[in-house]
Amino acid sequence: MKNDKIYQHIKYCQSLKAEEILHEAFKFFNKNVEIAVSFGAEDVVLIDMVSKLKIDIGIFTIDTKRLNKETYDLIKEIKQKYNLKIEILSPNESSVRKMVDAKGVNLFYDSVENRKECCGVRKVAPLKKKLNSLSGWITGVRSDQNQNRSEFKKVELDENWENNLIKYNPLVNWSYEQVFNYISKHKVPYNKLHDEGYPSIGCEPCTRAIKKGEDFRSGRWFWEKNGNTECGLHIK
Numbered sequence: 001m002k003n004d005k006i007y008q009h010i011k012y013c014q015s016l017k018a019e020e021i022l023h024e025a026f027k028f029f030n031k032n033v034e035i036a037v038s039f040g041a042e043d044v045v046l047i048d049m050v051s052k053l054k055i056d057i058g059i060f061t062i063d064t065k066r067l068n069k070e071t072y073d074l075i076k077e078i079k080q081k082y083n084l085k086i087e088i089l090s091p092n093e094s095s096v097r098k099m100v101d102a103k104g105v106n107l108f109y110d111s112v113e114n115r116k117e118c119c120g121v122r123k124v125a126p127l128k129k130k131l132n133s134l135s136g137w138i139t140g141v142r143s144d145q146n147q148n149r150s151e152f153k154k155v156e157l158d159e160n161w162e163n164n165l166i167k168y169n170p171l172v173n174w175s176y177e178q179v180f181n182y183i184s185k186h187k188v189p190y191n192k193l194h195d196e197g198y199p200s201i202g203c204e205p206c207t208r209a210i211k212k213g214e215d216f217r218s219g220r221w222f223w224e225k226n227g228n229t230e231c232g233l234h235i236k
């Protein structure tokens, strides 16, 4: 596709509302754009929106095999409520086995390098494989989640992957409060851990609840001092 057409599309989408962006993404790429979800509050909003828009768009998630029970329960509930097919991506079994044999199942507590290795095997590698088959992906990231995300745009070129695809962040300008207002208004099922002080939910051993006033993503890899609270999926 010609670059000028892509740039026009990106520019056009910047002024659109979240639902309109979803609609335009599907119109532009059809089956070549999909939604990546990890079943946080933002993700269930996107799922509810596409269901109301009746867009037949692909949805995928990565099961790192280390998720919380609450997250697995929510996946089941969402699939039943919306009658959706959600593609579950898994890490490569032999890569996981090799890593765990060499460094232990909880290697991430030992060093930042180990944590990045685990996220690389369990999350980044399956995502990379999936994105190689797409021209665009849609995420639930919001700009106030952490410093790294503050410059994200509603739609942008994502040059972090081999095939330079387009990344849509329809909720980028939404606040956490707006997300929960939507969930409450539309009675959307959400992860029960949000009620227990988890604004951001990742893998079970790497996420804890936060206290009032703490940074939004400070419960992620909470043992790391001044650590980066990204796992490599959303890089700027």
Ligand code: SF4
Pocket (backbone or CB within 6 Å): 064, 066, 108, 115, 116, 118, 119, 120, 122, 123, 202, 203, 205, 206, 231
């Ligand atoms: S969040 Fe923790 S368990 Fe999950 S992939 Fe990253 S390091 Fe591994």
